[in-house]
Amino acid sequence: xxxxxxxxxxxxxxxxxxxxxxxxxxxxxxxxxxxxxxxxxxxxxxxxxxxxxxxxxxxxxxxxxxxxxxxxxxxxxxxxxxxxxxxxxxxxxxxxxxxxxxxxxxxxxxxxxxxxxxxxxxxxxxxxxxxxxxxxxxxxxxxxxxxxxxxxxxxxxxxxxxxxxxxxxxxxxxxxxxxxxxxxxxxxxxxxxxxxxxxxxxxxxxxxxxxxxxxxxxxxxxxxxxxxxxxxxxxxxxxxxxxxxxxxxxxxxxxxxxxxxxxxxxxxxxxxxxxxxxx
Numbered sequence: 001x002x003x004x005x006x007x008x009x010x011x012x013x014x015x016x017x018x019x020x021x022x023x024x025x026x027x028x029x030x031x032x033x034x035x036x037x038x039x040x041x042x043x044x045x046x047x048x049x050x051x052x053x054x055x056x057x058x059x060x061x062x063x064x065x066x067x068x069x070x071x072x073x074x075x076x077x078x079x080x081x082x083x084x085x086x087x088x089x090x091x092x093x094x095x096x097x098x099x100x101x102x103x104x105x106x107x108x109x110x111x112x113x114x115x116x117x118x119x120x121x122x123x124x125x126x127x128x129x130x131x132x133x134x135x136x137x138x139x140x141x142x143x144x145x146x147x148x149x150x151x152x153x154x155x156x157x158x159x160x161x162x163x164x165x166x167x168x169x170x171x172x173x174x175x176x177x178x179x180x181x182x183x184x185x186x187x188x189x190x191x192x193x194x195x196x197x198x199x200x201x202x203x204x205x206x207x208x209x210x211x212x213x214x215x216x217x218x219x220x221x222x223x224x225x226x227x228x229x230x231x232x233x234x235x236x237x238x239x240x241x242x243x244x245x246x247x248x249x250x251x252x253x254x255x256x257x258x259x260x261x262x263x264x265x266x267x268x269x270x271x272x273x274x275x276x277x278x279x
Contacts, residue, residue, distance in 0.1 A: 007241065008079050010047035015072070016059055017045040023063035034058040051076060085235045090142040094133050094149030098156060104223060105159050109166065112222040112252050116172040118180065119189060122157055123169060123196050123204075128189040129153045131181035160202060169196075170205040170255050172217075176272045183276045190273050197266055205259030206268050215254045222248060 020030055020041075027041040034055075043049035044059075051059065056072045059065075089097050101121075105111065113120045119128060133149045136142070159165055176193065179186060197204040220230045228239040228248045239245060260268065 006047060008082070009050060012051075012072075012075055012079070013045040013047045015075075016051070019059070019063045019065045019068065020045075023065065025063055030059070030062055033062040050079065082238045082240070083235055084238075086140050087142075089236055090136070090140050093143035093145035094136065095145050095152045098149055098152035102152075102156055102159075104227075104229075105156065108223040109164060110168070110224055111166070112168045112170075112249075112256075113220075114170045114217065114252055114255055115175055115219045116217055117178050117219075118175055119171065119193065120169050121153055122160060122167070123193060124153065125185070125188050125192050126150055126154055127185045128180050128192075131185060160196075160199065166201050168203040168205070168252075168256065170207065170252065170259050172207045173209040173268060176206065176269055177275075183279060187273060187276055190269050190276075193269050194266055197262070197269070203261060204265055205256055205261045206265045207255055207259045208268070211258045214258070215251050217251060217255065220248055220251075222252060225249065 020027070025033075027045070028038050030036075031038040031041050040049065044051050044055070053073050053076070056076065057069055060067075060069045060072065105122075113122070118132065121129070121132075124132065129150050130146065133146055133153075137144050137146060160167065176190060180189070193204065196202055218230060218232070220228055222228050222245070225245060226240065228245050230237040230239065239248070259265070
């Protein structure tokens with residue numbers, strides 16, 4: 001879990017400890033009243049254990065601070081939403097996740113997106129997206145709503161043509177060589193990237209394979225300078241802590257500096273096309 005999430009959990013723990021101290025109740029006594037193991041109170045107060053809604057209600061009941069219950073429960077739910085396991089995000093299928101992206105993207109004027117292995121979702125063809133979703137559904141064993149998920153992803157791409165929105169995509173060269181589907185799918189996707197690279201609101205950068213290693217990287221999306229979303233194997237992270245957002249901005253600046261754009265980027269894409277036509 002990221003530092004910002006841990007700090008938020010610690011801040012919640014401090015708040016709960018203050019309620020306990022203000023009530024003149026020891027940790028041992030609170031645990032006894034709530035029917036918990038005595039170590040649970042300290043784990044919650046030091047941010048090591050996330051309290052449930054029931055825990056919050058018991059804590060406030062036994063510290064005579066019931067008025068704090070709604071706000072505290074809202075706090076823990078906000079924390080939970082910052083770290084969403086894929087089993088929850090995709091539990092009802094891929095379409096719902098795509099729908100959630102529509103709102104976030106509509107509220108963003110400048111999006112920065114880095115991908116090391118695949119083409120960013122907003123630039124994918126329907127065939128490429130279909131193969132991506134098919135693998136996601138199979139890997140996570142989620143509801144199979146393949147057609148609906150692809151359709152919603154294609155709908156998301158309308159944001160590329162709307163005024164007051166700008167986009168800077170940076171991909172590693174590997175992304176144009178990673179085979180998603182088959183050669184026919186890839187040729188269509190590469191042609192799409194050639195077209196996108198000429199759009200006035202879009203900057204497409206490609207980091208050449210021989211570029212020197214400079215910073216640790218993972219896929220991430222920056223929404224203006226207020227939020228970063230990162231996808232790992234188990235969960236989706238939403239990062240809003242300014243210090244962490246600034247670090248991701250520094251990473252993006254580095255990979256952007258290393259990337260080639262315009263005709264140089266199109267040259268790399270054309271070479272990838274030629275390589276596939278020869279196979």
